[in-house]
Amino acid sequence: MHMRTIExxxxxxxLAGVLALIFxxxxxxxxxxxxxAGTYTVLARFDDVAGLRQRAKVSMAGVTIGRVAEIDVDMExxxxxxxxxxxxxxxxxxxxxxxxxLTEGILGAxxxxxxxxADEEVLADGDYIMxxxxxLVLENLIGDLVTRLGAS
Amino acid sequence: xxxxxxxxxxxxxxxxxxxGRATVMWVTALWGxxxxxDISLLLRQIYNVGVLSLIIIVLSAFxxxxxxxxxxxxxxxxxxxxxxxxLGLALVLLRELGPVVTGLLFAGRAGSAITAxxxxxxxxxxxxxxxxxxxxxxxxxxxxxxxxGIISMPLLTAIFNVVAIYGGMVVAVEWLGGDPGGFWAGMxxxxxxxxxxxxxxxxxxxxxxxxxxxxxxxxxxxLPTAEGIGLxxxxxxxxxxxxxxxxxxxxxLSMYGDFN
Numbered sequence: 001m002h003m004r005t006i007e008x009x010x011x012x013x014x015l016a017g018v019l020a021l022i023f024x025x026x027x028x029x030x031x032x033x034x035x036x037a038g039t040y041t042v043l044a045r046f047d048d049v050a051g052l053r054q055r056a057k058v059s060m061a062g063v064t065i066g067r068v069a070e071i072d073v074d075m076e077x078x079x080x081x082x083x084x085x086x087x088x089x090x091x092x093x094x095x096x097x098x099x100x101x102l103t104e105g106i107l108g109a110x111x112x113x114x115x116x117x118a119d120e121e122v123l124a125d126g127d128y129i130m131x132x133x134x135x136l137v138l139e140n141l142i143g144d145l146v147t148r149l150g151a152s
Numbered sequence: 153x154x155x156x157x158x159x160x161x162x163x164x165x166x167x168x169x170x171x172g173r174a175t176v177m178w179v180t181a182l183w184g185x186x187x188x189x190d191i192s193l194l195l196r197q198i199y200n201v202g203v204l205s206l207i208i209i210v211l212s213a214f215x216x217x218x219x220x221x222x223x224x225x226x227x228x229x230x231x232x233x234x235x236x237x238x239l240g241l242a243l244v245l246l247r248e249l250g251p252v253v254t255g256l257l258f259a260g261r262a263g264s265a266i267t268a269x270x271x272x273x274x275x276x277x278x279x280x281x282x283x284x285x286x287x288x289x290x291x292x293x294x295x296x297x298x299x300x301g302i303i304s305m306p307l308l309t310a311i312f313n314v315v316a317i318y319g320g321m322v323v324a325v326e327w328l329g330g331d332p333g334g335f336w337a338g339m340x341x342x343x344x345x346x347x348x349x350x351x352x353x354x355x356x357x358x359x360x361x362x363x364x365x366x367x368x369x370x371x372x373x374x375l376p377t378a379e380g381i382g383l384x385x386x387x388x389x390x391x392x393x394x395x396x397x398x399x400x401x402x403x404x405l406s407m408y409g410d411f412n
Contacts, residue, residue: 003192006199013203017307020314024349028242028317030340057341108233109342 038088040125041069044099049080050110050135052101057111058084065090068112080134084112092122098131110135174369181294181368193296194303201262201297201364202304206311208261209254213312216253217319220244224320225328234324235334241320242339246348247408250313252400255359258305259392263367266297267388270371271381279372294368301364302357309356351407358399363392 025031049071058066066086074081086093096117103110115131123129224237270293273279279289324330343349367388374384 003195006195009203010195010198013198013206013304014307017310020307020310021349021353023314024246024310025345027336028246028313028339029343029345029349031345055341055344108236 039066039085040088042084042086042093042123042125042127042129044082044084044112044129044132045074045077045079046082046099046101046132046134047079048134048137049082049101050137052080052082052110052112052135056109058086058114059111060090060114060116065114082112084129093117093129094119095121095123095127096131097123097129098133099129100133101135103135170369170373173373174365177290177294177369177372178298178365181290181298190291190296193292194299197296197300198304200265201258201300202308205258205261205304205308208257209308209312210315212253212257213315214319216249217241217245217316217321218323220249220316221320221322221324222328225324225330234330235338237320237324237330237338238335239338239342241324242317242343243348245313245316245320246343246352248400248404250309250316251352251355251359252396254305254309254312254356255363255396255400256393258301258308258360259363259367259396260389262301262304263363263388263392264385266301266364266367267371267374267385268381270294270297270368271374271384274372274374275376275378275381277376294372297368298364301360301367305360305363306353306356309353313352354407355400355403358403359396362395362399366392366395 052068052071054068054071056068057064058068066084068082069085070083072081072083073079084099093114094117096119098115098117100113100115101110102113114129117131220241221237224240225234228234228236228240270279273289273293279293282289282292321332321335325332325335370384370388370391374380
């Protein structure tokens with residue numbers, strides 16, 4: 001085998017491998033290079049996040065406008081503090097925005113849905129969303145149903 | 153009885169001794185390479201173990217991706233959850249099947265070739281004559297093959313993953329009429345750059361180290377007969393396949409073991 005042919009084919013092989021890695025990063029894992037350009041964070045306290053994950057969707061009216069950046073627990077109140085990273089391009093959220101945790105489909109992933117408010121003021125970076133509703137836990141619902149049926 | 157015990161002990165000592173020889177060889181060889189004159193040797197080996205493995209990798213990747221998509225689609229469509237096909241496909245491939253299947257194919261295609269080649273060199277006393285001429289066979293023969301494996305495997309794994317995802321897309325979207333938006337969006341929402349792509353690549357580097365190490369050592373340590381070469385080649389494929397699978401379990405356990 002000629003040395004030149006080997007050099008060219010090895011070069012093409014390495015190039016293909018690197019391109020494949022870039023494809024995996026950009027197209028498959030969805031890393032966009034301009035993601036950090038304009039985001040702001042708002043925080044929300046929930047009584048139960050029940051399986052919400054980091055990087056879960058944050059949506060309003062069904063449109064994805066951000067991601068869950070971090071989930072912490074506040075031991076004092078026994079609540080979860082969720083840090084939401086909102087895309088700056090969509091503009092500010094009104095101060096009385098509500099947040100609820102919903103499930104995509106029956107077995108799907110949890111996500112945060114934001115309910116629009118009517119206030120004039122908007123939430124600044126690092127503000128808390130006051131009106132929140134935690135995830136519905138199926139076991140609790142069934143438990144309630146069973147006790148109610150038993151009582152009647 | 154005594155003789156049995158003695159042979160048992162002797163064999164164990166032999167194993168430990170060969171592990172020792174393998175370790176010394178590996179360390180010396182890996183240390184040996186970074187010199188400018190050896191680049192062409194390395195290129196030739198990347199060609200041998202990487203470029204020549206490309207066809208088998210691409211063909212297997214396409215069929216594995218296609219078959220995974222087919223199975224995911226038929227099972228998930230019963231729950232109306234076809235959108236998870238892309239996500240399931242990507243996670244399974246990136247985390248497990250990509251590195252593991254590439255490792256197994258690499259052991260079968262490149263590992264056996266390395267063992268046979270070095271074994272034949274030893275049998276025909278090319279290695280000894282190199283030493284006579286003052287050329288270090290560890291540096292000239294062994295080191296380029298080790299490095300070529302470590303460089304080629306992650307690239308092959310990346311290519312494998314991309315082709316398999318493409319194959320899965322062809323089946324799930326083009327053929328079975330799934331929704332392309334759901335396919336890609338489900339994937340992008342869940343797949344993490346480091347947790348899924350990065351750790352999969354890390355696995356493939358680990359497999360590359362083990363497979364090339366076993367292949368080179370089996371060739372280097374073979375009995376200098378025709379039968380010995382055959383045995384060594386078989387042993388390379390068997391041992392490195394088992395090692396890839398066993399290591400995959402351990403790596404998965406340590407990488408994703410806390411399951412949160």
